[in-house]
Structures are given as C-alpha cells and as structure tokens.
Amino acid sequence: MSAARKRVAVVGVGTMGTQAAWRLAARGAEVVGYDRFAPGHDRSAAGGETRVFRSAHFEDTRYVPLLRHADAL
Numbered sequence: 001m002s003a004a005r006k007r008v009a010v011v012g013v014g015t016m017g018t019q020a021a022w023r024l025a026a027r028g029a030e031v032v033g034y035d036r037f038a039p040g041h042d043r044s045a046a047g048g049e050t051r052v053f054r055s056a057h058f059e060d061t062r063y064v065p066l067l068r069h070a071d072a073l
C-alpha cells in the first residue's frame, strides 16, 4: 500500500465483505463496513449458529490447500 492511507468502504459485511475489510485494514487501509443489518445477524449466508468450516472439497481437491490457508488466517 502506498504512503497515502487508503480509505475504503465495504458494502455488505458477510463472509466476503468482512474478510476483504479485515485484510485491507491489516495492510493499513482505513476501512468502514456497511450492512443493512447489525453485525452477526442471522439473515446472511454466513449468519446464524449452525455454520461449520469444512476443509474437505468434493468437487476439486485442489481447493484443499486454499481452505487450510483460509482456516489458519
């Protein structure tokens, strides 16, 4: 990231939005997330209390190293 601090707005802070915001912030950006519901709400694909993180991938095992890397992050 350049010396000038980037300002980024992320609209929709579910799975993808929160990850993008987190990694951008880790690189020094000033990040604001906007969502139509409160954090942790149960109306997104990622919300609720029944989700798991799987490291198995039936369709293509080449995704498995990527999944392991994501899990470690």
Ligand SMILES: Cc1cc2nc3c(=O)[nH]c(=O)nc-3n(C[C@H](O)[C@H](O)[C@H](O)COP(=O)(O)OP(=O)(O)OC[C@H]3O[C@@H](n4cnc5c(N)ncnc54)[C@H](O)[C@@H]3O)c2cc1C
Residues within 6 Å of the ligand: 011, 012, 013, 014, 015, 016, 017, 034, 035, 036, 037, 043, 044, 045, 046, 047, 051, 052, 053, 054
């Ligand atoms: C029951 C279930 C089980 C699943 N299990 C797995 C699993 O085991 N493993 C796996 O890898 N994947 C699983 N998935 C899929 C995974 O959850 C989704 O692919 C992933 O969460 C999608 O991420 P996303 O950021 O695109 O959407 P979301 O996580 O849904 O986030 C979108 C966000 O955008 C917000 N938003 C939408 N419209 C607007 C707007 N106009 N203005 C502001 N905010 C807005 C929403 O409120 C939400 O917070 C599962 C999905 C479901 C439903």
